[in-house]
Amino acid sequence: MRKILFASSEVHPLVKTGGLADVSASLPLALAEQGQDMRIILPAYRQCLEALDKIETVATVKLDGFHLPIEILQSTLPNSDLIIWLVNSPEHFDRDGGPYGTHDGGDWQDNAARFTLFSRAIVAAALDQLGLDWQPDILHCNDWQTGLAPALLANEVNRPATVFTIHNLAYQGLYSQDVFDSLVLPASLWHSDGIEFYGLMSFMKGGLIFADHITTVSPTYADEICSYEFGYGLEGLLSHRADQGRLTGILNGIDTQEWDPKSDPYISKNYTVKTMRYKSINKAVLQQLFSLPEKENVLVMGLISRLVSQKGVDLTLDAVGKLLDAGENIQLICLGSGEAAYEQDLRVLRARHPDKVGLHIGYSEELSHQIEAGADIFLMPSRFEPCGLNQLYSLRYGTLPVVRNTGGLADSVVNAAGSNLKNGFATGFKFDDATAKALEETLLRAIGLFKHPRVWRKVMVTAMEQDYSWEESSKAYQVLYDNLLGKV
Numbered sequence: 001m002r003k004i005l006f007a008s009s010e011v012h013p014l015v016k017t018g019g020l021a022d023v024s025a026s027l028p029l030a031l032a033e034q035g036q037d038m039r040i041i042l043p044a045y046r047q048c049l050e051a052l053d054k055i056e057t058v059a060t061v062k063l064d065g066f067h068l069p070i071e072i073l074q075s076t077l078p079n080s081d082l083i084i085w086l087v088n089s090p091e092h093f094d095r096d097g098g099p100y101g102t103h104d105g106g107d108w109q110d111n112a113a114r115f116t117l118f119s120r121a122i123v124a125a126a127l128d129q130l131g132l133d134w135q136p137d138i139l140h141c142n143d144w145q146t147g148l149a150p151a152l153l154a155n156e157v158n159r160p161a162t163v164f165t166i167h168n169l170a171y172q173g174l175y176s177q178d179v180f181d182s183l184v185l186p187a188s189l190w191h192s193d194g195i196e197f198y199g200l201m202s203f204m205k206g207g208l209i210f211a212d213h214i215t216t217v218s219p220t221y222a223d224e225i226c227s228y229e230f231g232y233g234l235e236g237l238l239s240h241r242a243d244q245g246r247l248t249g250i251l252n253g254i255d256t257q258e259w260d261p262k263s264d265p266y267i268s269k270n271y272t273v274k275t276m277r278y279k280s281i282n283k284a285v286l287q288q289l290f291s292l293p294e295k296e297n298v299l300v301m302g303l304i305s306r307l308v309s310q311k312g313v314d315l316t317l318d319a320v321g322k323l324l325d326a327g328e329n330i331q332l333i334c335l336g337s338g339e340a341a342y343e344q345d346l347r348v349l350r351a352r353h354p355d356k357v358g359l360h361i362g363y364s365e366e367l368s369h370q371i372e373a374g375a376d377i378f379l380m381p382s383r384f385e386p387c388g389l390n391q392l393y394s395l396r397y398g399t400l401p402v403v404r405n406t407g408g409l410a411d412s413v414v415n416a417a418g419s420n421l422k423n424g425f426a427t428g429f430k431f432d433d434a435t436a437k438a439l440e441e442t443l444l445r446a447i448g449l450f451k452h453p454r455v456w457r458k459v460m461v462t463a464m465e466q467d468y469s470w471e472e473s474s475k476a477y478q479v480l481y482d483n484l485l486g487k488v
């Protein structure tokens, strides 16, 4: 049994803006189930304190660079006995809004200080300086918000081995040199072999340079980030670490209890591969919910997404707009929030086709399950996608994913064409070019196949039979941890 401290800035169901939260709950749970001694550390945001019943203060600690001592609060992840530590600094985390900014989307001005404080608290826990008599063998950090922790630990003698997982290289935590100076960090970090990045401070680089091992959330994304197109200028560093054998892609798993059409409490009628016909009941309920005509033979396209350029929302708007104008027998049901322009364009699309477009701007756990259960296909035409979870949920719900051939989408969906169809391997629809035209052609392929219910059902069965639980992927992390402890 290893002691593993898992550090993340969002953890489902306490605080979530995207897939990082899902993974930061489901991976530690899977590792704990396999016998590892797990703790999760996250900031004590107001919403977390409100959501948790039993919270106890277990430590008080003064961190370098911060005036007031902070507290470590202990609780358990809801519906489990997994111990979580919350870094309580009310000045930084007890506010009304999201984890990174206000409700209307602007970043908090003091994010650099907030996540420096968080990283310093992680370091204190990693060095067993909290007086809790628990020192991890492995510190597993996630995304830029935790990137300073491996950097601050690098020269410590009694430190744990460190793993840094990139969930999305597009968000790097870049700040000016003035901000760096205000954070009272070791001056030696201001170096191109440190966290300096073209005159800016990069939290992400802290993880990339100083962690003993880097992982990312799919094998294809691990290759992609070593290239100019996906590397944001970090491709040289990442290629170097890959050459050293220090960069690995491990595909995310999903929480198969939470996302299970057999027992999902949010959906109207539960179903399995054997009772797949009940999916049509969920389809009818979904159409009702969005005030769309209840028709069995219309192809319902689901979309649940942060509305940002990464997700190819503009491609969807263009391609689906054209198909609707052409009178194709389709409906689009969309749940999301994000950039105002995309929200507005979706509203306009609905106004133009009120009987064919359903839209909910906002965030809803319940609706997201209902869309997964009720739609026929799921749209994920992402420009890049480190892993993507919704295509994995879709496969399990027999809702065929339509994806661009990139990152984790490339690694998890088998295109319904040619020999894949003939041999029964197909699970969804894939296309290469990030263009509305390519998406439109692929949607036309889906519309065509939907007219062949027997073939369609076979693809659904294959999709539903795929195993994207954490079983295999969590073992890959354990092998990595073991290797590191042998090596470091």
Ligand code: ADP
Pocket (backbone or CB within 6 Å): 017, 018, 019, 020, 022, 304, 305, 306, 335, 336, 337, 362, 363, 364, 365, 368, 387, 388, 389, 390, 391
């Ligand atoms: P990313 O993390 O890049 O946003 P993922 O596919 O990894 O993409 O994860 C997104 C997660 O957030 C999924 O669990 C998805 O269901 C959820 N999600 C995104 N937008 C919404 C929304 N508006 N309402 C409910 N859940 C959402």
Ligand code: GLC
Pocket (backbone or CB within 6 Å): 018, 019, 020, 023, 167, 168, 217, 252, 385, 386, 387, 388, 389, 408
């Ligand atoms: C990021 C990525 C997404 C991935 C998620 C969890 O938000 O954008 O592709 O699934 O992290 O790893």
